[in-house]
Amino acid sequence: MGGAGTSQKGNAVDKNDMILVSVDDHLCEPPHMFDEHLPAKWKDEAPKLIRTDEGNDVWTFNGAVIPNVGLNAVAGRPKEEYGMEPTCFEEMRPGCYDIHERIKDMNAGGVLGSMCFPSFPGFAGRLFAAHPNKEFAADLIRAYNDWHIDEWCGSYPGRFIPMALPMIWSAEETAAEIRRVAAKGCHSITFTENPIPLGEPSWHDEYWNPMLEAAVECDTVISIHLGSSGQLVVTAPDAPMDVMIQMQPMNISTAAADLLWSTVPRRYPGIKIALSEGGTGWVPYFLDRADRTYEMHHLWTGQEFGDLLPSDVFRRNFLTCFISDPVGVILRNEIGINNICWEMDYPHSDSNWPGAPEELLEVFAGVPDDEIDRITHLNSMDWYNYDPFAHIPREECTVGALRAQAVGHDVSERSMSTGRHDGAEKISLLDFATKNE
Numbered sequence: 001m002g003g004a005g006t007s008q009k010g011n012a013v014d015k016n017d018m019i020l021v022s023v024d025d026h027l028c029e030p031p032h033m034f035d036e037h038l039p040a041k042w043k044d045e046a047p048k049l050i051r052t053d054e055g056n057d058v059w060t061f062n063g064a065v066i067p068n069v070g071l072n073a074v075a076g077r078p079k080e081e082y083g084m085e086p087t088c089f090e091e092m093r094p095g096c097y098d099i100h101e102r103i104k105d106m107n108a109g110g111v112l113g114s115m116c117f118p119s120f121p122g123f124a125g126r127l128f129a130a131h132p133n134k135e136f137a138a139d140l141i142r143a144y145n146d147w148h149i150d151e152w153c154g155s156y157p158g159r160f161i162p163m164a165l166p167m168i169w170s171a172e173e174t175a176a177e178i179r180r181v182a183a184k185g186c187h188s189i190t191f192t193e194n195p196i197p198l199g200e201p202s203w204h205d206e207y208w209n210p211m212l213e214a215a216v217e218c219d220t221v222i223s224i225h226l227g228s229s230g231q232l233v234v235t236a237p238d239a240p241m242d243v244m245i246q247m248q249p250m251n252i253s254t255a256a257a258d259l260l261w262s263t264v265p266r267r268y269p270g271i272k273i274a275l276s277e278g279g280t281g282w283v284p285y286f287l288d289r290a291d292r293t294y295e296m297h298h299l300w301t302g303q304e305f306g307d308l309l310p311s312d313v314f315r316r317n318f319l320t321c322f323i324s325d326p327v328g329v330i331l332r333n334e335i336g337i338n339n340i341c342w343e344m345d346y347p348h349s350d351s352n353w354p355g356a357p358e359e360l361l362e363v364f365a366g367v368p369d370d371e372i373d374r375i376t377h378l379n380s381m382d383w384y385n386y387d388p389f390a391h392i393p394r395e396e397c398t399v400g401a402l403r404a405q406a407v408g409h410d411v412s413e414r415s416m417s418t419g420r421h422d423g424a425e426k427i428s429l430l431d432f433a434t435k436n437e
Contacts, residue, residue, distance in 0.1 A: 252278030
């Protein structure tokens with residue numbers, strides 16, 4: 001019997017005994033989210049959700065119109081309905097935006113815990129940061145964080161790892177927000193993979209020191225999601241969309257190299273950096289290449305890691321995660337068993353909800369119980385200061401126990417198309433990249 005929640009019969013894992021915590025999910029913000037948290041003086045200027053003449057539910061703010069892209073909210077829909085067209089709430093599962101329905105979906109999928117990245121503000125809050133009135137922008141970010149921590153996560157203690165937006169235009173204000181939300185039990189802040197495209201100093205500039213000091217002081221993870229810089233891998237205007245989709249994790253490997261070779265993890269050895277939705281299979285080659293680069297070139301490039309190798313620093317300071325990555329699981333000990341977490345990516349198109357336990361059953365074939373427990377929940381608990389068992393008895397946290405609570409909850413694949421986009425011309429890779437710059 002596994003030490004923390006799995007069991008094996010011969011070489012087979014019992015999926016019902018697994019405890020699953022996802023460190024990368026998403027939410028579609030509901031229209032009421034600012035009502036109780038934003039100072040009244042900003043009411044008229046606050047972001048608002050409106051229904052367009054075309055039937056799309058979009059957020060409007062500071063002259064911008066931000067749709068919910070269909071591909072980001074397709075959980076439970078047949079794959080032929082996936083697409084980049086804007087969507088409305090009636091075309092999503094309620095679990096995308098309703099916390100009570102999200103819990104039902106989590107139970108039905110056998111998932112105990114979830115960390116939810118934002119949608120319309122951008123992964124690093126860059127929509128709010130672009131407003132010229134930084135007092136307003138800061139109040140918006142505090143309001144978002146309070147809604148996320150107190151309402152979204154606070155509605156079901158033990159079920160969510162809270163996450164905060166930064167004031168990305170100011171290292172000092174971000175540091176203050178890290179400390180403020182840490183006092184509320186939040187130890188994760190979403191940040192950009194590359195500050196340069198957002199008009200901010202690079203990771204190689206000591207400008208970020210106040211933020212980094214606060215993160216270490218509060219044991220807060222800097223969670224970097226792929227695509228958070230607004231940059232995408234686009235090879236050619238006429239390339240198929242599949243090129244961009246396949247290459248998305250390369251954004252994360254680029255960010256990992258930038259941070260690893262910066263002095264950040266050496267000046268702040270206690271810093272925690274999560275590479276969200278980047279997968280894991282590429283990591284062994286990345287580490288081998290980093291050590292080879294150091295061995296061959298550090299005497300003339302000036303890099304100095306002391307008694308450590310770059311791979312040692314990576315394993316000390318970086319967390320990776322995967323949805324379904326059989327190669328990464330095979331190579332788990334080359335990566336570092338304490339550096340891997342699982343993610344579900346609900347409700348995005350890469351998600352394996354509600355069949356994640358069944359998929360993991362195959363991926364974990366032959367993996368020892370203690371290592372499965374590390375990947376499925378213990379690492380996330382350690383990295384994010386997350387203790388679900390303080391709120392929920394352990395025996396009620398397993399896949400089997402959670403699914404027993406969800407009996408009768410419909411998770412069958414079903415069409416949610418209203419016919420609005422039937423016959424619509426498929427968006428090109430260039431058009432998509434241009435709209436997301």
